[in-house]
Amino acid sequence: YRAKSEGKGRYVLFDQEMYEQTLRLTQLESELRHALEHQEFELYYQPIVLLENYQLSGFEALIRWKNPKRGFISPIEFIPLAEDTGLIVAIGDWVLKEACQQLKSWQNQFGEATNLKMSINLSSHQIQKADLIDKLDLVLAETGVNGNAIRLEITESTLMDQGELTIAKLSQLRARNIQLSIDDFGQGYSSLSYLHRFPINILKIDRAFVEQMTEGNEHIEIVRTITMLAHTLNMSVVAEGVETQHQVDILKSLGCEFGQGYLFSHPLSAIAAEQTIAASLLPIPVKAMS
Ligand code: C2E
Ligand code: MG
Ligand code: MG
Ligand code: MG
Numbered sequence: 001y002r003a004k005s006e007g008k009g010r011y012v013l014f015d016q017e018m019y020e021q022t023l024r025l026t027q028l029e030s031e032l033r034h035a036l037e038h039q040e041f042e043l044y045y046q047p048i049v050l051l052e053n054y055q056l057s058g059f060e061a062l063i064r065w066k067n068p069k070r071g072f073i074s075p076i077e078f079i080p081l082a083e084d085t086g087l088i089v090a091i092g093d094w095v096l097k098e099a100c101q102q103l104k105s106w107q108n109q110f111g112e113a114t115n116l117k118m119s120i121n122l123s124s125h126q127i128q129k130a131d132l133i134d135k136l137d138l139v140l141a142e143t144g145v146n147g148n149a150i151r152l153e154i155t156e157s158t159l160m161d162q163g164e165l166t167i168a169k170l171s172q173l174r175a176r177n178i179q180l181s182i183d184d185f186g187q188g189y190s191s192l193s194y195l196h197r198f199p200i201n202i203l204k205i206d207r208a209f210v211e212q213m214t215e216g217n218e219h220i221e222i223v224r225t226i227t228m229l230a231h232t233l234n235m236s237v238v239a240e241g242v243e244t245q246h247q248v249d250i251l252k253s254l255g256c257e258f259g260q261g262y263l264f265s266h267p268l269s270a271i272a273a274e275q276t277i278a279a280s281l282l283p284i285p286v287k288a289m290s
Contacts, residue, residue, distance in 0.1 A: 207241025
């Protein structure tokens, strides 16, 4: 009898959890719509640096949601939901415009010579939409940003999922001098034999590989191989999730050009990012370079 009632109790508990989960998702969805209308989103900017001299090369724009009731909600939680509901397209439009406006304002303030690149994440839904290119043209025209200052990040699965259509779209983006990055490389089912068919400029090595590098030689060899593959295909390499100097030393020895991670900086508010740009224009202290 005890076992049975325990079992039943557990079942009810599980049901309750599922119910609460569904409720939470439904609520989140309507709050997501609300957030878009009430400007609860904000972009943070994480520096990407040249490993050779730790010079600032640009930023990745990362969305943040500050919900008045729930507080901070991670994009890991709401981006997948936004994708499922199609809201990602409207959110993505906002991100694109906001990131370009911010870049333009920094170019005005610090001069285009700083040559900062703005990396923007693009979801597969955005690529599928027929009007992506028109929207981009409009944003570039409205903000006055040149395509060559923009990098669009797409994941491997987006790339592999859609074949020829994606290749055509990506070529149109390249025709505007927009650079293209593969995000989280190594995380998905990468079809290595396919990679050369896509007009990609930058390969971003997934954080998991960078993290594992300190665990032993075979992990280092994996990163070495990815880096060599990228270079063979004329791509530059960005290591994601760099957290230690030891990782930097290994990455440099492997010929990886760029790094992004907490060692250099967490994602920053626009104001903090602006201070970082200003500081990067000062001569580099000798100590920081050793
Ligand atoms: P992602 O594009 O791969 O972005 C990098 C993520 O790694 C960011 O998480 C960043 O804060 C985190 N990160 C950076 N350095 C380190 C590090 O040293 N250690 C660790 N543990 N993490 C680090 P975040 O900001 O939470 O974003 C998560 C994901 O959400 C992004 O992964 C991206 O897939 C998605 N995302 C964020 N903003 C947008 C957006 O505007 N549009 C779309 N479609 N997706 C977005
Ligand atoms: Mg990204
Ligand atoms: Mg990434
Ligand atoms: Mg990611």
